[in-house]
Amino acid sequence: TQLLEQSPQFLSIQEGENLTVYCNSSSVFSSLQWYRQEPGEGPVLLVTVVTGGEVKKLKRLTFQFGDARKDSSLHITAAQPGDTGLYLCAGALPGTYKYIFGTGTRLKVLA
Amino acid sequence: NAGVTQTPKFQVLKTGQSMTLQCAQDMNHEYMSWYRQDPGMGLRLIHYSVGAGITDQGEVPNGYNVSRSTTEDFPLRLLSAAPSQTSVYFCASGGRQNYGYTFGSGTRLTVV
Numbered sequence: 001t002q003l004l005e006q007s008p009q010f011l012s013i014q015e016g017e018n019l020t021v022y023c024n025s026s027s028v029f030s031s032l033q034w035y036r037q038e039p040g041e042g043p044v045l046l047v048t049v050v051t052g053g054e055v056k057k058l059k060r061l062t063f064q065f066g067d068a069r070k071d072s073s074l075h076i077t078a079a080q081p082g083d084t085g086l087y088l089c090a091g092a093l094p095g096t097y098k099y100i101f102g103t104g105t106r107l108k109v110l111a
Numbered sequence: 112n113a114g115v116t117q118t119p120k121f122q123v124l125k126t127g128q129s130m131t132l133q134c135a136q137d138m139n140h141e142y143m144s145w146y147r148q149d150p151g152m153g154l155r156l157i158h159y160s161v162g163a164g165i166t167d168q169g170e171v172p173n174g175y176n177v178s179r180s181t182t183e184d185f186p187l188r189l190l191s192a193a194p195s196q197t198s199v200y201f202c203a204s205g206g207r208q209n210y211g212y213t214f215g216s217g218t219r220l221t222v223v
Contacts, residue, residue, distance in 0.1 A: 033210075090211070101146070103152065
């Protein structure tokens with residue numbers, strides 16, 4: 001069974017701090033996505049990274065795909081209370097149409 | 112633009128009952144999937160489809176059936192509900208392979 005491990009599981013920080021969330025696997029993925037989920041809602045796609053070593057920025061969020069396409073990181077600069085939520089990574093298995101999700105990182109940003 | 116619509120939002124079933132969770136998308140997406148989300152376990156893939164008439168099993172398919180007669184609809188059937196199927200169920204669709212999904216807002220199912 002393919003496994004995507006996210007760390008940390010929980011993170012509580014003050015507004016203005018920086019943070020990094022990690023998504024690691026022993027499997028290679030065709031692509032990797034990051035989602036954010038609010039309570040009572042479905043996950044919302046933030047970004048897709050496809051190429052090994054790729055870096056994408058979305059305002060204060062920076063996403064990186066590992067060179068070997070087995071891992072990824074999400075870095076948030078100057079976190080704000082609006083960043084609070086559950087962050088999920090998901091990997092697309094090569095040659096299939098399946099996405100495997102990590103267990104998530106629950107972020108709380110305190111004002 | 113409605114995106115992915117799931118019904119119902121909440122449902123309580125008795126053990127042994129059957130029901131169908133509905134999912135419809137209006138984006139002409141080829142790929143659709145059903146996931147269940149349980150505390151501490153993330154999202155687990157139940158079944159998925161790569162187009163009308165084509166379905167396949169995911170990680171946790173037992174106790175569930177799917178069919179895809181049209182591009183728009185992808186219902187999930189619980190054959191004989193069990194308490195272990197208490198969960199939040201999400202339907203998702205995608206238009207390009209490897210480029211992620213649009214999710215519905217979920218169905219919270221309780222089996223008593």
